[in-house]
Every structure is written in structure tokens, then in C-alpha cells.
Amino acid sequence: xPSLRLRDVSVEFPIYSGSSRSLKKLLFNTTTQGNLAxxxxxxxxxxxxxxxxxxxxxxxxxxxxxxxxxGKSTLLKVLAGIYAPTHGQVHANGRISALLTASVGFxxxxxxxxxxxxxxxxxxVRPRDMRARIDEIAEFTExxxxxxxxxxxxxxxxxxxxxxxxxxxxxxxxxxMDEWLAAGDAGFLSKARRRMEEFVSVSSILVLASHSLPxxxxxxxxxxxxxxxxxxxxxxxxxxxxxxxxxxx
Numbered sequence: 001x002p003s004l005r006l007r008d009v010s011v012e013f014p015i016y017s018g019s020s021r022s023l024k025k026l027l028f029n030t031t032t033q034g035n036l037a038x039x040x041x042x043x044x045x046x047x048x049x050x051x052x053x054x055x056x057x058x059x060x061x062x063x064x065x066x067x068x069x070x071g072k073s074t075l076l077k078v079l080a081g082i083y084a085p086t087h088g089q090v091h092a093n094g095r096i097s098a099l100l101t102a103s104v105g106f107x108x109x110x111x112x113x114x115x116x117x118x119x120x121x122x123x124x125v126r127p128r129d130m131r132a133r134i135d136e137i138a139e140f141t142e143x144x145x146x147x148x149x150x151x152x153x154x155x156x157x158x159x160x161x162x163x164x165x166x167x168x169x170x171x172x173x174x175x176x177m178d179e180w181l182a183a184g185d186a187g188f189l190s191k192a193r194r195r196m197e198e199f200v201s202v203s204s205i206l207v208l209a210s211h212s213l214p215x216x217x218x219x220x221x222x223x224x225x226x227x228x229x230x231x232x233x234x235x236x237x238x239x240x241x242x243x244x245x246x247x248x249x
Contacts, residue, residue: 002094002173002204004056004079009088011049011074011229048074049229052088056205063216063237064209065244066226072209073178075226076100079207080176094204097123097172099164108152112143112162115151119166133169140165140195142188161188168195175203179210213241 049071056062056079064072077083078090080098105122106115116137120130138147141161151159177196200206200219210216216223216237223240225233225247233243 001058003058003091004054004093004174004205004207005091006052006054006078007089007091009049009052009054009078009085009090010047011071011078011083012086013046013048015044015046047229049078049085052229052231054224054231056207058204060222061200061206061220062208063220063223063240064207064226065213065216065223065240067248069228070226071229072226073100074229076176076178076207076209092174094173095170096174096176097167097170098176099167100176100178106151106159106163109150111149112141112147112151112154113138115162116166119163120169123167123170125170130169137162137165137169140191157188164192168199171199172203174205174207175199176207177209179212213245217241 052075064075066072074083076098077100078085079092080096080100081090081092082098082100105119107118110118113134116134117127117130121127141147141158143158143161146154146158147162151162154162206219208216208219220237222235223233223237224231225240225244227247233240
């Protein structure tokens with residue numbers, strides 16, 4: 001059965017820019033937030049995740065709840081294999097499709113059609129398998145002649161259309177999704193939502209991060225609450241959402 005398991009996972013990002021004095025001042029002023037620390041080399045680091053333990057099993061629809069900077073996107077990228085943990089281990093079993101960052105796996109100078117192959121390779125799908133899906137993907141995007149133009153000429157909404165169409169061209173066992181899809185236009189969002197509903201209904205695992213508690217309550221059956229990269233709550237979606245709102249108040 002598909003599953004995702006994290007054991008004592010931490011992610012740190014060292015800060016290389018800025019003057020020593022300003023970084024020390026920043027560290028002094030923000031230590032109560034728990035995001036900044038010093039490593040063994042006396043470098044200032046952003047502690048994006050700390051000691052995360054998580055089991056996601058077949059049938060789980062997991063919501064990731066938290067304020068901006070809580071670590072939601074970082075956790076999704078660790079689950080997707082985009083970020084390797086600084087400490088700890090990640091065990092993934094199952095085919096993963098991640099709708100996280102629209103630009104990942106795309107060459108800005110390549111055409112939309114060429115980038116369908118590029119993105120497929122990023123998803124570990126063989127080029128010949130993606131070529132068989134190009135026409136369906138192009139039709140779903142409704143990009144018209146833009147599908148044969150470099151993606152650097154695309155608007156953010158057009159990039160989202162292409163990324164979404166490619167990511168959902170094959171049924172995943174594990175679907176990871178951030179809320180960036182909300183940046184798409186209303187007409188496409190309605191179309192994308194119908195496809196998402198189909199995917200969620202047959203996917204083994206869904207992990208969704210969003211600030212929209214009604215959306216999370218609609219699609220998820222359990223949740224975790226992140227604060228400063230740590231899980232501070234887990235359980236039923238309604239209980240965790242209520243805890244989040246209480247802590248925000």
C-alpha cells in the first residue's frame with residue numbers, strides 16, 4: 001500500500017548573504033520565533049522544519065494547517081523529494097504527483113509542448129509515455145498556439161494551466177498539493193476542480209496545504225498543525241482547525 005513516513009525530519013537553510021552585524025541583530029530580535037538558529041559552524045540558519053514525525057497511510061486525506069512561515073510548503077517539498085532533510089529520514093512508497101511550484105521542471109526557453117516532456121522526466125515518466133499524452137494535455141490547457149511558444153512568454157495563469165495539466169495527466173497514488181492553484185483564472189479553476197475531485201476520489205493519499213479551512217474540511221479527514229516548523233497538533237480536521245483558530249486569536 002502507498003505510504004509516506006517521516007522520522008525526526010529537520011530542514012535547515014543556511015543564510016549566506018547580509019552583514020555579520022545585521023544577521024546577529026536579526027538573530028537576537030527573532031529567537032522567540034524559533035525560526036533562526038546557529039549551526040555547528042556558527043552560521044545563522046533558518047530552521048524550516050524541526051523533528052517532524054509523521055505517518056500517512058492509504059486512505060488518508062491530510063490537511064497541513066499553519067500560518068505563513070510555519071513550514072507547510074517546506075514539508076510538502078520534503079514529501080515530494082524536492083528537498084532532502086538535513087536530519088532524519090523520509091520513506092515514500094507509491095507514485096507521487098506534486099502540484100507545488102509551477103516552474104519546477106520547466107525550461108523557460110523551451111516551448112510548452114517541449115516542456116510537457118521535460119516535466120514528465122521530472123516526474124520519472126519516460127518521454128515516449130509523455131509524448132502519447134501531449135495532445136490531451138495541450139487540449140486541456142486551452143493554450144492554443146501558445147503551446148508551441150517558449151514558456152517564458154507565458155503569464156502566471158498560463159504556467160499554472162500547463163503545470164496542472166501535466167501533473168494530472170497520469171493518475172498518482174499519492175497527490176501532494178499546495179494552494180498556488182488558486183492563482184488560476186475562474187474558468188480554468190472550475191475545470192481543474194472537476195479533475196481534482198476525480199483524482200482525489202481514486203488516489204490512495206492526498207496531502208493538501210492551504211489557508212482555506214473550509215476547503216481543507218471539504219477534502220480532508222485528518223490534519224496536522226505546524227508552528228515554526230514543528231507539529232503542535234494532529235488529529236481530526238475539525239479539532240485541529242479549531243485549535244489553529246484559537247491559537248491565532
